[in-house]
Amino acid sequence: MRVDILTLFPDAVEAMMGASILGRARERGHLAIHCHQIRDYTANRQKQVDDYPYGGGLGMILQADPLYRCLQHVWKVAGRGHTILLSPQGALLRQDTARRFVTYPHLILVCGHYEGVDERFIEVCVQEEISIGDYVLTGGEIPAMALCDAVCRLVPGVLSDESSFTGESHWDGLLEYPQYTRPEFWQGRAAPPILLSGHHKNIQAWRRAQSEERTRLRRPDLWARYLEKRGQGG
Secondary structure: OEEEEEEOOHHHHHHHHOOHHHHHHHHOOOOEEEEEEHHHHOOOOOOOOEEOOOOOOOOOEEOHHHHHHHHHHHHHHHOOOEEEEEEEEEEEOOHHHHHHHOOOOEEEEEEOEOOOEOHHHHHHHOOEEEEOOOOOOOEOHHHHHHHHHHHHOOOOOOOOOOHHHHOOOOOOOOOOOOOOOOOOEEOOEEOOHHHHOOOHHHHHHHHHHHHHHHHHHHOHHHHHHHHHHOOOOO
């Protein structure tokens, strides 16, 4: 899978995307992640990428032209991937979104900045807008890294075992069950005896029940969607 990230801070993004599991996956050839400095594609000596908004208002707007020139470079090198703008106005990133995005062989992530991006670039070049939550950040780099991590860890070969993510929170609409490790007793608290029983069928049933109860209590919105999918809504 290939991911191209258009950003004003490629070094910061690269530092994260080159570390840990994703870094090793890149070294093994499972992933190709490339960061592109938007300022390199300006037509002025000052490398200015923003300007005042038409109609007035606070802040600056990321210009369409340097973004378009940067995107054209990506197209020339790697073809026209599925282009996503990270924006607080986008659809909320969910696990099923990541599962859909991993089916694309090539993603292009555009990091928004300032007060926004010239709408004409969005209309001409962007297929989707994605948000990681109902809040505003100073730029799209953190959302881009979050999206990239969520998607790329699902690429075959990135994690050692598929069950590493199929049993996690949100995979099937539920939060993950509680986890425990050694020592058996800590601060007067014991690990649940069933986990030490060796009865795998009982352990799986306990974990499922814990996932359902945890989701019902902590995320009633997820619980409602889960019941709806199972035909138990209402």
